[in-house]
Amino acid sequence: MFSPRIRGMLVLAAGVACLLAAWGLVGLFAGRWHGGAPTTEAGSALPFLSTRESPEGKTGSGSDNARISAPSPVRPSASVPEEWFVYVTGAVVRPGVYALPSGSRAYAALERAGGFSGEANTEAVNLAAPLADGVHFHVPRKGEELRHGASSSPGGGVPSAGASAPSAPSRPGSVGTGGSAVKINLNTATEADLEKLPGVGPKTAAAIVADREARGPFSRIEDLQRVRGIGSKKFDALKDLVTVGP
């Protein structure tokens, strides 16, 4: 139909058209999709982090400015109901106020603050301690006397050693201070709190809450076995992680 020369030209033109069309598609669609699995990242907390509040910022990574000016492209998960604001001070890389997903624990605040600085007394902080909205989380330096001892943290829901919440309400779902394990209060925990226990999924968490509402508060830990779906094996795995309280 066509001479070899014309056929060659047509093939060449078609090839170039394919590459240019691919280029056009990239231009048209780039940036339309933020890939990856759902995340619990709550978005930028950086408007609350002023340079005045970051005396140790110079020792951190050189990307501080980038962090301030470039919010993460990952959108907050739809399942995160609200944010908590936590004030982090002491021996961390970037002290400041950070917004965290509700239900966060101390390690999350520490990660946001860039981790421990070199002089942190890491043993004095309970990283598994639950936080609450408005708490002041302080990481003591080595040799530093604790400004707020465990006794000054009556609300058990705030980080114990090295952290204080003088004016913050305690987190309703948790009790326990100072210990290495933070226990979940079966009588006040939400379904979201309960789902963080090993082997407890949304169904079992809902069953625990439903049982509590139907039969009243648990008076002892063993009462957990009355919930459908929790046998002796699962109870053994959970008994050290939960508590009952008012």
Add this chain to the structure above:
Amino acid sequence: MRLVARCPALLPLFSWSAVLWVSSLGVPVIPAAGIGLLLAAGFLLLGSGTDTDVAAGTESSLESLEKAGSGGALAGWNGAVAGTLFLVTALGCIFLAWRTATPPHFAGGVSGTGTVTLERPWGRMRALLLDLPQGRFLLFVSPFGGHREGDRLSVQGYAEPLERGNGSLDMRSFWWARGVRAVLRPYSVRDEGASGASLAAWRSVLRRHILLKLPRRVRGHLLAAWLGGRDPALAELHRRWGTSHLLAVSGFHVGLVAALVWVLLGKRRLGMFLAGGLVWGYALLAGAGPSALRAAAMVQLFLTGAFLGRKSGVTSAVAVVAAGLLLWRPWWFQDVGWRLSVTAVLVLGAYADLLGRRDAGEPGGKEESALSVARQGISAGLLAWVATAGISASVFGPVPLAGALVNMVAIPVFAVLLPLASLAALPALLGLPGGGYAAGAMEWLFLWWEKGADGAATLLSASLKWSWLLGGGTVFLVMALVLGSCGIGRGRACLISIILSGSVMAFSGA
């Protein structure tokens, strides 16, 4: 059908890489797959040139058929091969677009006992990879935690999906590429002691001996070469010299192991089997990073080819292996080490193929003088340095120009120093009397290398910063060289390279 005949695996490799690249730019699944398909079609059409630059003796069996065969039947055969290749490429594009949209996702309670398979610094924390019955999880622990590779940990906690992180690098791709399902936030961690005979435990024992028994420079280089570890002080020196790639286990190290075994055992079948086994064992011992596994797979391909009496081209081998590994772990495409090593090997392979074809075109072959071999070696080193400069500058910052100079010497020098240091360190590691002397002698050799490299870096202190021109230029160089080595005419190779480098310049900031 030059591209299909000479190096068919380049078609899926380029198309699949494009799918993964545009996905990282935020292109949704269906358009991303479409872009891969369009590129594959474009490559097939533009790679079907009629240039007659095929030298005698180097053409493929398909091309021989083309010359000798009967037109209609051959055209049909060519069409069938090209059609099959396009179909495979298209299916791969769709699969990879889907994989990038559905990354590993896990959230919920986790408890069990598992082995720490990797332990490395991560900012001010330590990152552990823990293999549990539910999969592989990432833990961030205090640097004072004392957990080591090979330790058995009993954990209870809650797993959350990986987060992107606030830096310029996407943390998720890095860990997904290493098989991680989620971040584990532990309620409790109990150390059950070393796991015994696992590879991770062996790595841990070896690391301890290297750290305790060897002098500083030998220690740093062997930590890198044997275990894929990184001594921060040594890494900073190599960064200054532009030779950081020598500290990352890649084709250079794996090739050295294979070459040593090959030389010691000869081209016997036993040698081939042993070389294959040792290369895989070495790649796993060195941390099974993307570059190490890619190189081991390439060596295995060459060994299998040699066993079957078939010679493999470097470009073809790297394309087959890289494309296959991307299907297995798509996130390796985002790994800087992977990109650097694949780019360097593609360029070196293309250069070797071009030289081989030129020499084969000489009547009776061509006798290489020592000077000519040295010139080719220097050119290859420079080409690899220039080709990878764009990626290095975009990720690590300004690339020292001294690297171009130092690398010409560094690669042959380290090809001798690393095996020698490995041998010299053995008596000290085994605790033999006087073992420290051999290690001390190697320390002295490394010290002299350090002085020489420092001198070169001082003489040439300028560096190359990232720019659109550098990024586009290096893409152009790589594409033109690789396509040229596949027998695609200069005009078409340049046309394809201009379009692709233009797209990189236009969209890398997207």
